[in-house]
Amino acid sequence: MVKPKNKHSLSHVRHDPAHCLAPGLFRALKRGERKRSKLDVTYDYGDGKRIEFSGPEPLGADDLRILQGLVAMAGPNGLVLGPEPKTEGGRQLRLFLEPKWEAVTADAMVVKGSYRALAKEIGAEVDSGGALKHIQDCIERLWKVSIIAQNGRKRQGFRLLSEYASDEADGRLYVALNPLIAQAVMGGGQHVRISMDEVRALDSETARLLHQRLCGWIDPGKTGKASI
Incomplete structure (x- = not known):
């Protein structure tokens, strides 16, 4: 018997731990909070490792969901973006990522696709123009986030992601993910x-x-005790 094909092509995300576990990086936001607050998060996770996130607006659960979808899409279809890209699009993505210090020679990763494909994979509305515009707004908000990552004496700086020639009108998507995620x-x-199946099933x-925090804290197949 042939099993029916899953309408979603992506099963899971391989995400960077610091982006998942940094306290306050993604929050449940009150109405109007994005206009009043800024993003300023520092996460020290031991052994000389430290990461700082800063931006003009705080990030919400909607931004988290979009980033999860982009990272998932990078898994099977992502293209390595090296220090010296050969194409104009690659050079622009690299430029907009603004790599500094050790990051200048680090590889990033490109996601090429469409807003509709991204919406489908995260379980969002596909046929709504407003929903696709919201996805673009989230990607632009994520692009505004600057990161400084310290590992001992090594220091890297870059944007959380960069976007080039993406167009909500015709649905094209062309995004680079930072070296830590790559x-x-x-x-x-x-x-x-x-698990992307779990991501799609969540509705709050x-x-x-x-x-996301539990996934970062507990390895798949293991159990742990949590308190709230």
Whole structure:
């Protein structure tokens, strides 16, 4: 008997632990809070490792969901973006990522696709123009986030992601993910595994925020005790 094909093509995310576990990076936001607050988060996770996130607006559960979808899409279809891209689009993505210090020679990763494909994979409305515009707004908000990552004496700086020639009107998507996420996707270091089936099943901001933190805290197949 042939099993019916899953309408979603992506099963999981290989995400960077720091992006999943930094307290306050993604929050449940009150109405109007984005206009009043800024993003300023520092996460010290031991052994000389420290990461700082800053931006003009705080990030919400909607931004978290979009980033999860982009990282998932990078898994099977992502293209490595090296220090010296050969194409104009690659050079622009690299420029907009604003790599500094050690990051100048680090690989990033490109996601090419469409807003509709991204919406489908995260379980969002596909046929709504407003929903697709909201996805573009989230990506632009994520692009505004600057990161400084310290590992011992090594220091990297970059944008959380960069976007080039993406167009909500015709649905094209062309995004670069920062070197820390790229390393997790490519299996070059520690990563957090997040089930996309679980991501699609969640329907509240609180559930999405808790789910990512729990995935970062507990390895797949293991159990742990949590208190609230």
